[in-house]
Amino acid sequence: MSPRQIEVSEPREIGITELVLRDGHQSLLATRMAMEDMVGACADIDAAGYWSVECWGGATYDSCIRFLNEDPWERLRTFRKLLPNSRLQMLLRGQNLLGYRHYEDEVVDRFVDKSAEAGMDVFRVFDAMNDPRNLEHAMAAVKKVGKHAQGTICYTISPVHTVEGYVKLAGELLDMGADSIALKDMAALLKPQPAYDIVKAVKDTYGDVQINVHCHSTTGVTQVSLMKAIEAGADVVDASVSSMSLGPGHNPTESVVEMLEGTGYTTKIDMARVYKVRDHFKKIRPKYAEFESKTLVDTKIFDSQIPGGMLSNMESQLRAQGAADRTDEVMAMVPICRKDAGYPPLVTPSSQIVGTQAVFNVLMGEYKVMTGEFADMMLGYYGASPAPRNPEVIALAAEQAKKEPITVRPADLLAPEWDSLVEQASALPGYDGTEEDVLTFALFPGVAPTFFEHRKEGPKSVARTEAQMKAAAEGQANALSGPITYNVTVNGASHTVSVEPA
Amino acid sequence: MSPRQIEVSEPREIGITELVLRDGHQSLLATRMAMEDMVGACADIDAAGYWSVECWGGATYDSCIRFLNEDPWERLRTFRKLLPNSRLQMLLRGQNLLGYRHYEDEVVDRFVDKSAEAGMDVFRVFDAMNDPRNLEHAMAAVKKVGKHAQGTICYTISPVHTVEGYVKLAGELLDMGADSIALKDMAALLKPQPAYDIVKAVKDTYGDVQINVHCHSTTGVTQVSLMKAIEAGADVVDASVSSMSLGPGHNPTESVVEMLEGTGYTTKIDMARVYKVRDHFKKIRPKYAEFESKTLVDTKIFDSQIPGGMLSNMESQLRAQGAADRTDEVMAMVPICRKDAGYPPLVTPSSQIVGTQAVFNVLMGEYKVMTGEFADMMLGYYGASPAPRNPEVIALAAEQAKKEPITVRPADLLAPEWDSLVEQASALPGYDGTEEDVLTFALFPGVAPTFFEHRKEGPKSVARTEAQMKAAAEGQANALSGPITYNVTVNGASHTVSVEPA
Known part of the structure; x- marks a missing residue:
């Protein structure tokens, strides 16, 4: 019997994973947020009392090298420095790592090694097919480096998906040595009742295994699902600070904290810190307005x-x-x-x-x-x-x-490929001789060459500049900052005319 | 013992009050929505299976005559015609009616009479001080015309507000003959636990009285509060269709329906109809963008x-x-x-x-x-x-x-005032001789004269026109799609100038 069943008078502490540095901006702003727009929030995030801070993996690696001219490994090391008291968390696509194909096991080992070395603590490992064989090598690699291996159930709805099936999958993840189980609801499909049923059944079957619940908010029901998951025994829930929440993103961190007041659950979140994080991203978000999704709620x-x-x-x-x-x-x-x-x-x-x-x-x-x-x-x-x-x-x-x-x-069908990857990467101008660069090439062979070549030019933000923000706010017609050229026809004769503010 | 305690296997039916025609646009678009932008949704709203449709009262009366040059009584009669199968619901500020002072009892009687005559079914009666004496005459007036009198608890937080206090207030409302009790959370302060505790305590104390729960969504916790209120026995919850929801507005209707799937609760809402209502207001909302609140979540x-x-x-x-x-x-x-x-x-x-x-x-x-x-x-x-x-x-x-x-x-301190109100209204140009006009004058003596004078000009929408919407979408300076011709005078000489993008 777990302590919580005895001490009913003591509120049970619920952990929160803050998502704003990874899935928050991935879901709301197409992963375009530059590191320079995140560093200012890190001190407060680090002190707010989260269970973990998700800040790497998913689409961020791709976005760093494809759009932002940022070295993803530098980004991770910077987070490690700026978040010294936090568990750093990443999302890892099992045998796909952060790429779009399967990698041979040695590549998986090396990727996990280097990530741990750069500061990663919690690896949330998932597979799009929910095939445990696609997770087991990555899970073992995480265990081997002594980090937290979180095995993931991808939640979906179909005629063949049942609570029993998810419980069985959780068991297979625990057999791999999972330190915790994540219930991942990437499409906001997880309604309150199945959230309760799955968490309850996993706890009933396997005892007090740690369960983390990740929901998006698109359908407008999943804040309730988080509550029911907590009532069923979930230990940690994911949220993103309110100024980077809702729509295709996640439930607001502050609202998750507040909804628990007076219940049998509590958090140790320092709201004063969270409000500073909120205010930081409230200013940043409009800079990425062009990447923003328009959907707020969609139950279809x-x-x-x-x-x-x-x-x-x-x-x-x-x-x-x-x-x-x-x-x-x-x-x-x-x-x-x-x-x-x-x-x-x-x-x-x-x-x-x-x-x-x-x-x-x-x-x-x-x-x-x-x-x-x-x-x-x-x-x-x-x-x-x-x-x-x-x-x-x-x-x-x-x-x-x-x-x-x-x-x-x-x-199992893949031949060893590491040496070949090293060889190919080595031939690229700008390759810096590190295993990290080999991994970058392995994951994104089409993008890596350009990135290596231009890396020295440093990060290139795709956010609007201060001046562009101001111009947009002031309207366009009267915000001519440079000359605009028109073809002007006067009394039938055509002229090229350049116009700029006097 | 109520039936629900016996037949646990049968899901309990939860009613929904659709708010989009009143509090939805009042909260999101400063009550500016013109009747012409609502009529197109009425057939679907009427057929969707709501417990009631809130469509009048609150700030709509004021807005009709102040901004929209619409006769509020015409609006109510139009809704009555377009929503023949629905309970129409209004929000009434007790002895204040829809104005900002206390009215003598006869004015209250006449207002309720005329509203019922024009088609109102459910009167949600509240007082900003929660002083039952300010509700009792309006409640009695509603009972007298045989309509549904819903007594309201305004929810707030303070050192003196307790569950017991709200239960006592509910009892006083029931003593007035309330057909149902509304728990009204106008500021999104109602957290899940007090929502549960208050509804449970009212049910436990007074038996199976109907409880309606009204929450705004600003703090991001109240969808969970609706769930807990339902678990505690609430019978009807308020929501607004998703395309007119969240922020300072309300929880999305579709999400409230969907969150109940698989639980011990159900609704009889026809989602196909709701989606049509959603699509209707999705097109309408951008026309009122300038009135829109920027807040999405605020737990402060x-x-x-x-x-x-x-x-x-x-x-x-x-x-x-x-x-x-x-x-x-x-x-x-x-x-x-x-x-x-x-x-x-x-x-x-x-x-x-x-x-x-x-x-x-x-x-x-x-x-x-x-x-x-x-x-x-x-x-x-x-x-x-x-x-x-x-x-x-x-x-x-x-x-x-x-x-x-x-x-x-x-x-009690007010002298009879109806005859004087009639006399004053009669003196105004454009006064049409009806009691309705006297009531309009009584409620808004500063605005009524201008409205009466200009009423004949018909409704004046404050929404953006089709052309304005198009221009805004295309941007201004660089939205020249074809040549534009100007008359330009340079140094006193006039020229015909045609301009198009180079």
Whole structure:
């Protein structure tokens, strides 16, 4: 019997993971926030009393080198320095690491090693297919370096997903030595009752294992789900400071703290610090307005199961093909493709793979053209699916991709690749000779060369400047800061005229 | 024992009051929505299966005649026609009706009579001081015309506000014949635990009385409060369709419906209809962007107890005095004034009265100049306060206002006034001879004359036009899509100039 069942009069302490430095801006501002806009909040974040501070992994690595000319390893080391009292947390896509393919085990080991060395404490490890074999090597690597290995259940809804299934998966994660279990609701699909049922069943089955619950807020129900998860025994919940919350983001940190007042639960959060963090990001957020999602609440996700990010992705694909009017057809196609693929959760990269195939099916006919990734998914190269896949589509995939279906762990088919990666990276101008650079090349071979070449130029923020913010606020017509050139026709004669403020 | 305690296997049905036609746009768009922007949603609202549709009262009457040149009684009759299957609901400030002073009982009777005649079904009656004597005549008037009299508890936080106090107030409302009890959380202060405790205690004390719970969403905790209120036995909860929700508004209707799935509670809401309502207001809302509040989440309200609307009001008063930098002092002064006044809830009109006095105290010294309204509040002319008022400030109020403190029901001091109101209204150009016009004059004597005079010109929307929306979307300077022709005079000579992007 756990202490909480005896001392009912003592409120149980709930931990909070602050997300603003990673998933907060990833979900709200397309991961575009520059390090310079985060450093000012770190002292207060560090002192606020969070269970952990998520600040790395997910899409941040990609964004650092693709958009911001920042070295992601430098970013991690900076966070380590600025957050000396905090557990740093990252999101790791199991055998995919932070890339979009499976890596051979040695690459996984080296990545985890270097991340721990640079200061990472808590590794939240997940797999888009919920295939435990895709997590086990990364989990073992984390254990080996003595860090916190958090095994993740990706929550989704389908005819084959049940509370019992999630409990079984939790058991498999615990068998790997998971120090805690994360229930990850990346699409805001987790309603209060299943939140309660899953957490309760995991606790009832495995005793007092630590459970962390991660919800997005898009459907407007998940603040309640966090409450019910806590009532069922959850130990830590994720939140993002209010000025970087809601919509496709997360529930507000302050609101999570406040909702517990007077209940049998409490937090040790220093709200004065949180308000400083809030005020910091309140000023920063408008600088990234152009990257901001417009969605605030959308419960239609419950029907379509299409996360917001995936939807906007599909819409831009359709627009590019001049088929913007076919969104509804694609939305109806997604559940079909997902069923054929054995009901994978929709999360990076499965969401993109299923979404793109749905677009192809609508534009070119059902499975007339299969993407390489979707064929791979059908053939088992992303791992086992929650339910059996459609045999007819498997056959088509084999035919189009000229590959055989597999049932082994996908990474078992990979030959050692580290030496080759070192060799390739070494040939790139700007490569600095570190394992970190080899990993950057391994994860993003298309982007790394340009990044290495231009790294010396230093971080390049994509935020609006002070002057641009001011100009935007003042309106445009009267905010000419430099000359604008017009073709002006006067009495039938054309002139090139340059206009600027007098 | 109520049926729900026996049949635990059958989900208990929860009703929803849809707020979008009144408090939704009042809270988000400063009550500026024109009737023409609501009619298109009515058929779907009417068929969605709500317990009631709030569509009148509060600030809408004032806004109709002050800003929109709409006759509020016409608006009510139109809603009655367009929502034939719905219970129409209004918010009524007890003896204040929809104005800002106390009215003599006959005026209250006539107002309720005419509202019922025009189609009102459910009267949510409240008093800003929670003084039952200020509600009892209005409640009796509603009972007399055979309509639903909903007695209201205004929820607030103070050292003297307790669950027991709210239960006692509920009992006094039931003694007046209340058909239901509303727990009204106008400032989003109601946390989950007190929501549960109050609803539970009222049910435990008085049996199965219907309880409606109304929360704003500003603090980000009240969706959870609605859940806990439902678990405690609440029967109806208020919500506003998602495209007109959150921030200083309310929890999203769709999210309230969805959060109950799989629990012991259910609704009979037709989501297909709700989505049509959502899509309707998604298009309408941007037309009123200039009136929109910027606040999305603010938990600081828990400390200051200053509702968002009150804060922006105080800030604009300070700006007008060139003292915008003194907001913090005023925010610290509000709790002092509120304590001196005996801890009234802060809601129209008490929020404005306390807020304005706080501004005066900061600018001119503590109680050096008292507003007439604050002096009246100190002297009992708004009713009894929850706690004793500060005797020193009462003495100052008596001195400055040259009035004696009272302990009777304020309206008891009023002489019959209906005949005089008729006489005054009759003298106004444009007065149409109806009791409705007399009531309009009684409620807003300063605005009614202009409205009567211009009523014939018909409704005047303050929304952006289609063209303005388009121009705003395209941006200004660089939104020249075709040549624009100007007449330009240079050094006295006129030229026809055509300009287009180079």
